[in-house]
Every structure is written in structure tokens, then in C-alpha cells.
Amino acid sequence: MQEGLETLRQELAEFAAERDWEQFHTPKNLAMALAGEVGELAAELQWLTDEEIRQGLATGVLRQRVAGEVADVFIYLLRLADVCGIELLSAAHAKVVENRVRYPVEKARGNARKYDELADEE
């Protein structure tokens, strides 16, 4: 894992250990916490138009809020991966490789259908 991500992973592990929070950090509990944080992120954007979001991200308060929620999601995701013994970057790279096969450029271009529905069009 890259240094920045590895440093953060260690910081989060120490943060939990110092507070005796490892007892709470089971995979299920962390998955629920992740759902909670993604919900908070959705709540920041839910009533805004794309244009309002674009402006809000450019000028300030919304940007700080979204950055805070994105950070919370990332923290719980990294912590969940850690307690599961999963290395985030490796898992993501494996998925990108898989997605290149599932979504060939020529078939996927300009449409957002799921890979198992792309085949129907052959």
C-alpha cells in the first residue's frame, strides 16, 4: 500500500486502540457506520440541482461539508478494509482490471447499462 494510505490506516488503527474502540469495530458495525456516513453525504446533495452543487462546491460552505462527509466515508471504509484484512488499493486495482473486461470501450461508450445487460445487445 502507498505511504499516504498506509499512514492513514495506521493512524486510524491507533485512534481506535487508544480509545478501546476495537470492540466496536467489527465488520458489521463498520458497514453500518459506512451506510450512515454515505447517508449524510447524500443528505448534503439531495435537494440541490447539479448547477447548485457545481456553484456550492466552487464557493465554499458546501465544499467543506461534502469534503467532511467524503472524509468520514473514507475513514470508515479504510478501517473496515483493515479489520477485514483487505488491502484497499489492491482490491480496487483488481476491480478496475475486471471492469475493463466487463465494459469494453466500444460497447459501453455513452451508455450506462450494467455489464450483464450489455451482452443482450450483441
Add this chain to the structure above:
Amino acid sequence: MQEGLETLRQELAEFAAERDWEQFHTPKNLAMALAGEVGELAAELQWLTDEEIRQGLATGVLRQRVAGEVADVFIYLLRLADVCGIELLSAAHAKVVENRVRYPVEKARGNARKYDELADEE
């Protein structure tokens, strides 16, 4: 941003650009996709006990499934941060600093109350 994460961010941006998917990758749409992937992650764990999860992660199929879902969450999170112009590692580090203040070791030890409820006990 660290090299590994930065490389992945670029790969995801190119992946979207090659497929003309940038039109779909608005902050709102990506936040919904994130909720979808976190839901799939929760679905992998929802009926299992902590012990079943521990064993499943050690021995195989569950590990692969959870790794795949964790990867999907990470990919959409990194992509969302990117289109919002937010740098994931910086945002996470800022949040860790904030959390050290919100959750002082001596008050937070062994309990999982939210920071705005910790103060009630002084």
C-alpha cells in the same frame, strides 16, 4: 496525493472519459452509486454473525465478495471526490485532526457515544 491513490484516480478518470461516462458522473449520481455499493456490502454481511464473518473472511468466498464490494465503494468514492475537486487523503487527515479534539482519549475510552453527547457527562 500519494502515488498509488493518484494513479488510481487517473485510471478512473480515463476509464470514464474513454467510455463517455463523464456525463453520468455528476456528484449526485455518484453519491447514489456509492449508496448502492455500500448497500451491496451490507448485504454480504447482514445475516451472518460476527463469528461467521471472521471465519468467512479467513477462508475464502466471503473474503472475495467483501473485497469486491469494498473496492466498488472505494472506486465510486474516489471518483466522487475527484469530480468534486476534493483530495481524499487531505480531507481524511483534516477529519482525523478534528476527531482527536472531539474524542479525547480519557473521555472517549471504552464508550461509543457521539462527541456532542460526551460533553453531557462533565
Add this chain to the structure above:
Amino acid sequence: MQEGLETLRQELAEFAAERDWEQFHTPKNLAMALAGEVGELAAELQWLTDEEIRQGLATGVLRQRVAGEVADVFIYLLRLADVCGIELLSAAHAKVVENRVRYPVEKARGNARKYDELADEE
């Protein structure tokens, strides 16, 4: 509770009991299942424009898919409320009463700010 909802609540309780699924239907597990189903609902809509959704709901396949996901969310929500001893309609009515106070028509009209932010404008 109204007859239709009460009948469904009983059917779901029997469905679980017949399959010896009560052991799985803890509040936490059902909350995770709910997150999973809401994620599937989001996934049906995430890449579509409002206009595409309007047309899709009118003409067929999308309508069936969304109805199926909405049903799944409802089923887990009703089941969760039941195992928690919470009566859905009563809880919802109490919340509507609360929301009438939180969001007075004259202040809330045409804006989607949260109630604790409406006060800032007085």
C-alpha cells in the same frame, strides 16, 4: 394499525417464523437489509435523468423494477418496526405533527433548508 398494513405485518411475521428466520431478524440485521434494499433502489435510478425516469416509469420495465425495490424496502421496514415493537403509522403521524411545527408554511415555502437552518433567517 390499518387492516392492510396489519395484515402485511402478520404475513411477514409468519413468513419469517415458518422459515425459522426470526434468529436472523434482529434490529441491526434488518437495518443492514434495509440499507441494502435502498441501495438497490438507488442503483435503478442513479444514471438516469429525471426525464428518462419519468418516461421509464410510464412505460414499463423501470416501473416494475422500481416497484420491486420499493416493495423490498417497505417489507424490511415493516419487519424492522415490528421486531422493535414500533407501530409504523403512529410513528409517521407523530413525525408529521412534528414537521408541521419545524417547517411552518410561510418560512419553508420554496426552500429545502433543514429546520435548524430556517431559524437563521429570522
Add this chain to the structure above:
Amino acid sequence: MQEGLETLRQELAEFAAERDWEQFHTPKNLAMALAGEVGELAAELQWLTDEEIRQGLATGVLRQRVAGEVADVFIYLLRLADVCGIELLSAAHAKVVENRVRYPVEKARGNARKYDELADEE
């Protein structure tokens, strides 16, 4: 639809119309709001054990909080179904019928595998 649910549906529609909120209540926005509320529900339960939840639901504060979140989920779900022209109880009944076929008692008893994995064991 049953009277209680139908009354609530109408109240929610009027609540939105009086506040000129129909413009915000698109299917996508309501699906995001639903994800937000399910996240808040998960957050109430995420660090508690099953036994702590059982006690908390019996004695008070947790019961009120969970009831409030369950109500919020229900309100957005009913509102989403309404703007999509989907009748919640009918959709749920159709799904229960489907689930009786997918999960025959003798095969599903005591295990929580998904229907498409039950077949593997024949």
C-alpha cells in the same frame, strides 16, 4: 390502499404542495433522502450489541430515536412511491407472493441464503 396509509399519503402530498416542495420531490432526490434516513437509522444502532438494543428499545430513549428514524424512512418511502405512481401495499403483496415461490419453507428453513443460491444445493 388502506385508509390509514392512504390518509398519510395524502397528508404528505399536501405537506409538500403547501410548501412548494414538489419541485424537490423527484424520484432521484427522494431516493437520496431515503438513503439519508436509512443511514440515520443505522447510526442509532451501529455500536450497540443486540442485547443493548433490546434493553434500549424497552426502556425509552433509544425507542424514541429509532421510532423517529423509522418514521422518516417510511415518510420518504411513501412519498417516493406516490410520485412514482406505485401503490406500496400492492407492490409489497406482489413481492410476498414472489418470495413464497423463491423461498419454499422446506429449503429455506433455518438458512439465510439468497434464493439464487438455494438452488445450488439440490
